[in-house]
Amino acid sequence: DIVMTQSPDSLAVSLGERATINCKSSQSVLYSSNNKNCVTWYQQKVGQPPRLLIYWASTRESGVPDRFSGSGSGTDFTLTISSLQAEDVAVYYCQQCYSSPFTFGGGTKVEIK
């Protein structure tokens, strides 16, 4: 199974500042057929189901604010919130979509400092 390791477990960032979340896969999740990394990022607010933010490691889902961006290659991936807003308080999860079981990272809780 592919293990997805997220860091940090939690972080507190001032409003308007940058938040960076890391996700490391235990093996490559690169699809050779399209040369894309199969990593997805989700946001989960308290009491709500997860919401799709980023897919193919860096493609923003429709309707997601452009302060959210994804990057990375190989086995190291990053979700960046460029200017943290109050409504971004949530837990963020990465997931590999490369092979079953489609494992999630442990989550990163983002709070306001």
Add this chain to the structure above:
Amino acid sequence: EVQLVESGGGLVQPGGSLRLSCAASGFTFTSYWMHWVRQVPGKGLVWVSRIKSDGSNTNHADSVKGRFTISRDNAKNTLYLQMNSLRAEDTAVYYCARDRGWNVLDFWGQGTLVTVSS
């Protein structure tokens, strides 16, 4: 509007069975693979199962293999999760989610809570 509504959760004794349902609407159900994901309250997300659009192919996490079965009724636009031999560690909120392709889960239901306890 895409809607996924789970039902069937509740309290069940260890060793018991439960069938979860996920009613889908607002999209062409027969065109999409579907997944179940669970979450112990206050903990992280855990992928459980996946089923192909026509029901001909399924995958399950090792932790539920042989005990849980994912299925679907495309005539009723409904996804199911049959859970047998339930254990305390199966206690969680169970979400159904639509797979837009390449196992990217673009819509999620609100979840249904399953509690396994005597």
